[in-house]
Amino acid sequence: MRPSNEFKVPRDLLDKYNTAGPRYTSYPTAPEWQDGWGDAEGFEVLAQNNAERADVPLSLYVHLPFCHKLCFFCGCNMLVTQKQDLVTSYLDALELEIDRVSRRFDHARRPVVQIHWGGGTPTYLKPDQLARVFNALSSRFNVAQDAEISLELHPAVTSDEQLVTLKQLGFNRVSMGIQDFDAKVQQAVNRIQPYELTRDLIARCRELGFDSVNTDLMYGLPHQGLAGFEATLDLVLGIRPDRIALFNYAHVPWLKKHMEAIKEADLPTPDEKLRIFEMAIGRLLDVGYRYIGMDHFALPDDELSRAQEARTLRRNFMGYTTCADSDLIAFGCSSISDMDRAYTQNERNVQDYIAAIGSRELATKRGMRLSDDDRLRRDVINDLFCNLYVDKQAVAAKHGVAFDATFAKELAALAPLAADGLVELAPDHLHITPRGQILLRNVAMVFDAYLDKRPASERRFSKTV
Numbered sequence: 001m002r003p004s005n006e007f008k009v010p011r012d013l014l015d016k017y018n019t020a021g022p023r024y025t026s027y028p029t030a031p032e033w034q035d036g037w038g039d040a041e042g043f044e045v046l047a048q049n050n051a052e053r054a055d056v057p058l059s060l061y062v063h064l065p066f067c068h069k070l071c072f073f074c075g076c077n078m079l080v081t082q083k084q085d086l087v088t089s090y091l092d093a094l095e096l097e098i099d100r101v102s103r104r105f106d107h108a109r110r111p112v113v114q115i116h117w118g119g120g121t122p123t124y125l126k127p128d129q130l131a132r133v134f135n136a137l138s139s140r141f142n143v144a145q146d147a148e149i150s151l152e153l154h155p156a157v158t159s160d161e162q163l164v165t166l167k168q169l170g171f172n173r174v175s176m177g178i179q180d181f182d183a184k185v186q187q188a189v190n191r192i193q194p195y196e197l198t199r200d201l202i203a204r205c206r207e208l209g210f211d212s213v214n215t216d217l218m219y220g221l222p223h224q225g226l227a228g229f230e231a232t233l234d235l236v237l238g239i240r241p242d243r244i245a246l247f248n249y250a251h252v253p254w255l256k257k258h259m260e261a262i263k264e265a266d267l268p269t270p271d272e273k274l275r276i277f278e279m280a281i282g283r284l285l286d287v288g289y290r291y292i293g294m295d296h297f298a299l300p301d302d303e304l305s306r307a308q309e310a311r312t313l314r315r316n317f318m319g320y321t322t323c324a325d326s327d328l329i330a331f332g333c334s335s336i337s338d339m340d341r342a343y344t345q346n347e348r349n350v351q352d353y354i355a356a357i358g359s360r361e362l363a364t365k366r367g368m369r370l371s372d373d374d375r376l377r378r379d380v381i382n383d384l385f386c387n388l389y390v391d392k393q394a395v396a397a398k399h400g401v402a403f404d405a406t407f408a409k410e411l412a413a414l415a416p417l418a419a420d421g422l423v424e425l426a427p428d429h430l431h432i433t434p435r436g437q438i439l440l441r442n443v444a445m446v447f448d449a450y451l452d453k454r455p456a457s458e459r460r461f462s463k464t465v
């Protein structure tokens with residue numbers, strides 16, 4: 001195991017690299033996609049995908065946007081509402097969309113290997129509504145026996161009846177937000193979630209037989225400090241989740257107006273944030289977790305750890321995954337499909353989504369067709385984020401290019417990052433160092449062909465640290 005002090009970033013490097021940059025859940029990133037897509041483009045890319053990837057399995061994502069209460073740090077596309085008739089209309093639209101899209105696939109050749117529900121709060125739905133959405137998928141798609149089926153839970157609004165229903169439906173993984181157990185932090189972000197409630201819910205999930213229970217933590221929230229966050233970590237480690245996602249809070253009030261409710265003066269400085277992150281890495285490594293990609297940690301016998309070791313880890317909009325090569329088809333408002341040669345995104349707003357499904361066939365709003373160069377760069381960025389390693393020969397063979405010649409400019413641009421100890425440049429590979437793992441976005445940005453074309457004033461990304 002690597003000693004945790006390898007992950008420390010000196011202050012001068014922090015100042016140098018703390019710049020605005022994408023998180024690369026897609027490449028090209030969403031600002032590059034085109035507006036004005038509709039049914040014609042949506043169906044066209046589905047047909048192309050079916051023709052070119054006829055034997056590639058599918059992953060399905062469902063976006064369930066409803067929440068009971070607003071968390072001020074929230075970066076998701078969600079809607080706080082108590083209007084049950086709106087929820088019913090949304091589920092009606094969702095079922096129609098699932099039906100229309102499912103008809104485009106040859107299900108015998110394209111089993112579903114992964115399903116994920118995100119939000120919003122999927123457990124906003126009542127047990128019969130949960131069953132309705134799941135049955136809409138399972139009755140139309142060919143869900144593999146061993147499919148990974150997961151959803152995000154909010155402990156404060158998840159009942160035992162919902163958990164039992166989810167287990168009976170076939171869900172085998174759950175993840176839940178914790179963020180921080182400190183009462184002052186919870187107060188400042190408007191999310192009150194006592195430790196005991198979370199602990200008991202996780203115990204119940206294990207008792208019911210969910211294969212994996214994962215938790216999300218967040219650093220960079222108001223009033224967080226080293227001691228307080230270490231106390232949260234102590235409690236979390238007592239629960240010992242299979243996986244822990246440790247997200248960097250992105251304070252972007254210009255994109256998410258509700259974040260204005262968080263006082264900037266209460267936020268930790270970039271230096272304090274980094275120290276919290278470094279402390280957390282140290283604590284997690286010390287007790288046996290492995291550091292995966294940019295911000296995930298997994299127990300050594302977890303599939304994520306094994307996949308990173310074997311350099312087979314992948315990443316899509318649902319997060320890190322060990323599932324075989326698959327194309328992601330997404331349903332619901334704002335959801336994003338990733339179909340190898342194209343991205344599409346649905347109408348963002350709940351009402352607009354319902355209206356689109358009511359007046360036309362799909363709810364596609366924007367998208368992008370990927371060029372060969374986009375796909376090549378996407379693979380390199382994925383390798384960096386997932387496996388911390390780029391095998392030049394493997395990339396060259398897959399894409400029919402000479403790696404060093406194609407990326408001569410990028411390799412030259414990486415030289416200073418190599419000198420700062422972020423990446424090792426070898427004749428046959430690139431390897432992210434522990435320090436580089438913390439600044440992964442900065443390394444990946446070198447391979448982004450669009451960043452330089454966009455003026456800095458238009459780069460509305462969060463800071464990399």
Ligand code: SF4
Nearest residue numbers: 067070071074078120
């Ligand atoms: S419950 Fe989740 S989706 Fe809803 S407001 Fe809070 S963080 Fe956002």
